[in-house]
Amino acid sequence: MHIGLPKEIKALESRVGLTPAGVKALVDAGHAVHVEHNAGDGSGFSDADYQAAGGIITDAATAWASDMVVKVKEPQPEEYPYFRDDLNLFTYLHLAADEQLMRAMMASGMTGIAYETVQLPDRSLPLLAPMSEVAGRMSVQVGVHFLEKPHGGPGVLLGGVPGVLPGKVVILGGGMVGTQAMRIAVGLGADVTVIDVSSARLRYLDDVYGGRVKTLMSTAYAVAEATRDADLVIGAVLIPGARAPKLLTREMVAQMKKGSVIVDVAVDQGGCVETADRVTTHDTPTYLVDGVTHYAVANMPGAVPRTSTFALTNATLPYILKVANLGVVKAAEDPTIRGGLNIVNGQVTFPGVAQAFNLPYVDPARALHPTVVA
Template identity: 55%
Template sequence: MKIGVPKEIKSNENRVAITPAGVMMLTQAGHQVNIESGAGLGSGFDDEVYKGAGADIVSSADQVWAQELVVKVKEPQPSEFSFFRKDLLLFTYLHLAAEKEVAEALLENKTTGIAYETIQMANGGLPLLTPMSEIAGRMSVQAGVRFLEKVHGGKGVLPSGVPGVSPANIVIVGGGIVGTNAAKMAIGLGANVTLLDINIERLRQLEDLFQGKIRTLASNQYNIAEQVEKADLLIGAVLIPGARAPRLVTEEMVKTMEPGSVIVDVAVDQGGSIETIDRVTTHEDPVYVKHGVNHYAVANIPGAVSKTATYALTNVTAPYLLNLANKGLKSYVQTDIAFARGVNTYQGKVVHEAAAKAHDKRYTDISSIFE
């Protein structure tokens, strides 16, 4: 199969879809990999390294997008929509529930869109989303405490406190991969950590994991409101696979926070779980202030640690990519249910139920197409 890897053009997105090791795996299996010149520089991989792994380096995005299968990191940007066509397979993070423009462009051009984030195992695990969620969860605390500093517009609170002075209150809404990793970082910094989740069994697991170093609460409107008011740093860590994130923190709750407090909403690329997250920011300009609270709403948080993130991403995407290239779409969908859940659009149809619901589109079961 002919595979294209374009340079990411989203603001401050330094990741690349594949490492040289991933390229070598594909080329040794007989596939052709075309990489846009300079695509790997942000992650520390120059063109020569890719050539050594068997890739062909091409000079333009047009050449990359002309391949049968295009592999990316982030959702396509509007300037890339012109490359969409009926015989194109696109494999990347799509977040279609929150990206109406991308969804419409894929459907209009009858392009097959396969989303990393909706490939889902029988146990509910999201293997291609997990490593980026781990990174985003850890970085949510790293970014949040930076903007608690007075010099960055915060209230001037040290996460750990010092003897005689209380630590910061870090509140995490959601106990999945993001929330768990955020808690790890927050505990390491010595903060008071409270984590809320609707799944009591999950809270029980986290109590055991952290051995009493965090406080857990059932997630409901009363408890969320009470904890938001006390939070120095509030982290939104809620995910419903393929769907828009539920708005759990209301604007009225945010108004109760002290000036200079910080909100980091990791769910911003799925529409955000906090009502006052009303725009997406960038690494270049990551924060805006609303009701006196710093809002960090960067949609590609792992892009700031691009080398780590690219290695972590390729570790999990490479096996799926190789199987797709070896088997072709139809055979792979028929033989791997987890992968089949990753297909969001096909030939002008929405074949992921949550994405269809988000945009009030008709849902078509992918298995009925490939019978």
């Protein structure tokens, strides 16, 4: 199979879909990998590194002309002209929050496999996990930055010092992002509260942290009360492949302390904070609503591209190899990979995406057609 590795063009996105080691694994398996010139520069990988791994350095058009394109972020509008009916795209898509992209993919007849909906039998998300780990840890780091006075904050040190109370962190969601955020916030010595819909999850977190984290069942009342005096609120809600629910409403934000910070990690799935209604970028990452700083960057791990690219390739490579070796139709006999199919032959094949736009859902096994095979 011919596999394309284009350079990411999303604003300030420096990750790349595969490390040179990942390219070598594909080449050793008998595949040709077309790497766009300078695709890995932002992550510290040169064209020479990819050539040494067996990659073929080329231009964007040639990389996109491959049987399967491997990326990090969803295609940008400038890349839509590369879409075609025999293209297989493997990347983060987040279609439930991007109708324009979804419509363009449907119109082209291409096949779109989304990292974020590849799901194991235990319902874990192996290809979303590494970036969730990065974003969860970064969320506290970002919050600390914007709570500092020189960066517009009230001048709060999350960990406090002897004789001074620590800052308060509220985490909405106790999944992968929330757990990683807890890990960093607790390590800093903050006063941490996590809110989740699962009593079993809250019980687990209480056991793991030995009472160092406060746990609350998710209700509108609990969210409003907990966030009212929070210094940092982290949105870490996930419904795989679907839009995030709006847990923190505009009215709740208005009641928060002036100078407090919201980091909505769920913004790439539409956001779980009602006032996080615009996606920001790393060069202008925040805006104010009712005196509360909102950080709504949809590609947070792009700020640490080298770490993120290594972590992403570690997770995605076995699945990329399987699709490359077997072709999409055969590989999709594995229910884990089949769950990643979001668009096939102009049809929506993931329930959360169909529901987001009131479109018919088609089972991916039924939507697949021999012409999709690479």
